[in-house]
Amino acid sequence: MTFFKKTSWILILTLFISSSYAQETIPRPKLVVGIMVDQMRWDYLYRYYERYGNGGFKRLLNDGFTCENTYINYVPTVTGIGHSTVYTGSVPAIHGIAGNEFIIQQTGQSMYCAGDDHVHGVGTTADEGKMSPRNLLTSTITDQLKLATNFRSKVIGIAMKDRGGILPAGHFANAAYWFEGSSGNWISSSFYMEELPQWVQDFNAQKLTEKYLQQEWNTLYPIDTYTQSVEDDNGYEGKFRGEERPVFPRKLNELVKANGLGLIRNTPFGNTLTLDLAKAAIAHEQLGRNPGGFTDFLAVSLSSPDYVGHQFAVNSIEVEDTYLRLDAELEKLFDYLDSNVGKGEYTVFLTADHGASHNAQFFMDKKGNAGYFDTRSTLADLNLALAAEFGQDNIVRNFMNYQANLNYDVIRANKLDEQAIKTAAINFLRRVDGVAFAIDMEEAAHATIPARIRERIVNGYNPKRSGVIQIILEPQWYSGSPGATGGTHGTWGSYDAHIPLVWMGWGIKHGQTNRETHMTDIAATLAALLRIEEPNGNIGQPIQEVLGN
Numbered sequence: 001m002t003f004f005k006k007t008s009w010i011l012i013l014t015l016f017i018s019s020s021y022a023q024e025t026i027p028r029p030k031l032v033v034g035i036m037v038d039q040m041r042w043d044y045l046y047r048y049y050e051r052y053g054n055g056g057f058k059r060l061l062n063d064g065f066t067c068e069n070t071y072i073n074y075v076p077t078v079t080g081i082g083h084s085t086v087y088t089g090s091v092p093a094i095h096g097i098a099g100n101e102f103i104i105q106q107t108g109q110s111m112y113c114a115g116d117d118h119v120h121g122v123g124t125t126a127d128e129g130k131m132s133p134r135n136l137l138t139s140t141i142t143d144q145l146k147l148a149t150n151f152r153s154k155v156i157g158i159a160m161k162d163r164g165g166i167l168p169a170g171h172f173a174n175a176a177y178w179f180e181g182s183s184g185n186w187i188s189s190s191f192y193m194e195e196l197p198q199w200v201q202d203f204n205a206q207k208l209t210e211k212y213l214q215q216e217w218n219t220l221y222p223i224d225t226y227t228q229s230v231e232d233d234n235g236y237e238g239k240f241r242g243e244e245r246p247v248f249p250r251k252l253n254e255l256v257k258a259n260g261l262g263l264i265r266n267t268p269f270g271n272t273l274t275l276d277l278a279k280a281a282i283a284h285e286q287l288g289r290n291p292g293g294f295t296d297f298l299a300v301s302l303s304s305p306d307y308v309g310h311q312f313a314v315n316s317i318e319v320e321d322t323y324l325r326l327d328a329e330l331e332k333l334f335d336y337l338d339s340n341v342g343k344g345e346y347t348v349f350l351t352a353d354h355g356a357s358h359n360a361q362f363f364m365d366k367k368g369n370a371g372y373f374d375t376r377s378t379l380a381d382l383n384l385a386l387a388a389e390f391g392q393d394n395i396v397r398n399f400m401n402y403q404a405n406l407n408y409d410v411i412r413a414n415k416l417d418e419q420a421i422k423t424a425a426i427n428f429l430r431r432v433d434g435v436a437f438a439i440d441m442e443e444a445a446h447a448t449i450p451a452r453i454r455e456r457i458v459n460g461y462n463p464k465r466s467g468v469i470q471i472i473l474e475p476q477w478y479s480g481s482p483g484a485t486g487g488t489h490g491t492w493g494s495y496d497a498h499i500p501l502v503w504m505g506w507g508i509k510h511g512q513t514n515r516e517t518h519m520t521d522i523a524a525t526l527a528a529l530l531r532i533e534e535p536n537g538n539i540g541q542p543i544q545e546v547l548g549n
Helices: 003-022 057-063 079-088 141-148 162-169 198-205 208-212 252-259 261-266 269-284 304-312 317-342 360-365 375-390 408-413 418-429 441-446 451-460 521-530
Strands: 031-037 065-071 101-104 109-112 155-159 175-180 185-189 296-302 346-351 371-373 396-398 403-406 435-440 469-473 477-479 501-505 511-518
Touching: 031 079, 031 162, 031 317, 057 317, 057 501, 079 141, 079 162, 079 521, 141 155, 141 296, 141 521, 155 162, 155 269, 162 175, 162 296, 175 269, 185 198, 198 269, 208 261, 208 269, 252 261, 261 269, 261 304, 269 296, 269 304, 269 317, 304 317, 317 346, 346 521, 360 371, 375 396, 375 418, 403 418, 418 435, 418 469, 435 441, 441 451, 441 469, 451 469
Parallel strands: 031 296, 031 346, 065 511, 155 175, 155 296, 371 477
Antiparallel strands: 065 501, 101 109, 175 185, 346 501, 396 403, 403 469, 435 469
16 A cells, blocks of 8 residues: 555544534533422322313323422522522522521521622613522533533523522523513623623514503403312402402403502412513524524523412412413423433423412311411510620611521620520520520421431521521421411421422433432432532532432
8 A cells, every 4th residue: 555545544433433522412402491389288299189281280191201399408498598599509508598488697687599689680770680690509400411511502581570480590691581570571780791682572562461461360260160279358368459358250451550560470370471571582593593502591481480479378279360360371381491402302390389278267167286387576575685684775786587586786786695595585585485496506407306407407597697586386387377378388387398399301200209308409400410510619519319310
């Protein structure tokens, strides 16, 4: 063989090997869609199962993988922490989001979890735009995806609640959008951009909020078929402003005059509007069609179920109707993803930030144990008792997040003994009706309480942002006062802490597990699925049963 022939064959072989090597890629989904349903109890998957269609919740359950015993492993169970924990795989002790609002203990300053005075609104001049993820101390799985692809993956967060869009999207997101009730528009902040993309401006220009509020909210099916709910006219539900009784049908075009465009949050049409924007983002941002072939991520939180649940409570027709309508909206979303990304080409997971308790009066009327922990009167009585012992007023600042926050200005100025104050406050609180335990946060790891509750207190305690005493209420007791309507959440009970977790699509097996899993395991499972580094504060473990690849 001549020199030139040898050289040619070597060159061809080298090009073939290089070409073959270059074509090797790690298989990943084109798009991950994270769906968080705000205030969705686990049992809602099955409470209305017979009434769901085949393409929404049933498709998730029948085609995907469901983790039937997924629990929140911290207290308190609230929105800001839940969204942070799902996407960081961490807990307040580490990621720092210790509540929707929390106290910076060093200064006594109250901090909103997504608040940021260093940025300004985009698409608004109001304070609703002064938001960012700066208070989140750890990375998210969406941050890790951006890092893993040298920032070539696209990440977008969408939710009516600012915290529901911002915290999942993380620090490196291309964008996060949230809803402004006064204008009916979707807005963002200068943390992400200086001007709304043209497609978002065009979306706002459609004035879909006004259009959805020109219709009636009547039940999707005949009202006498809502047998999983109590009667429509009852004393457990809150009314809209301008409404004489909390009953169907709701003439939204009349109610909007007294309630403003923010009214849409408290109706199922808030979910519709949110998913309208999500589908527009997929189309205009080309999510799932990344030119480099990288995985994109769309984090969607559906806030309206939380607004509806707080106003009408677990057993209401309004909640049942919201989930029946959401089921139909999910079917439309999955069909859209099938058509625009490709069936089997995307991964979706659905979970919740927390559950919800029954209305306490409803539970008592049914002869169950329940009640109200009156924070205002209890705080006043506690401060009177402490003043009598220590000679100073207002030693305890508040009971935010079911925790006692001390007033360090008073304590330092008067050189009071903090440990003695905590001991006296705990002894007082243990005698209050409805209080099961009052625990010194610094001693929680050694407290003589059930192990599950002990772990949740430890995980929820961030010394710089949490109170010094954790108040654990008896089951079905929560902060409020007699006559309170609607439902709420925030405690350790299963109704607040047992959440749905269902996976479907690329890389997901079909099946279920009844093994106990945790909210903190979601980010680790996504990291394993995507073959990327887990978030830097992660304490969760991959749910191996879920993964098919």
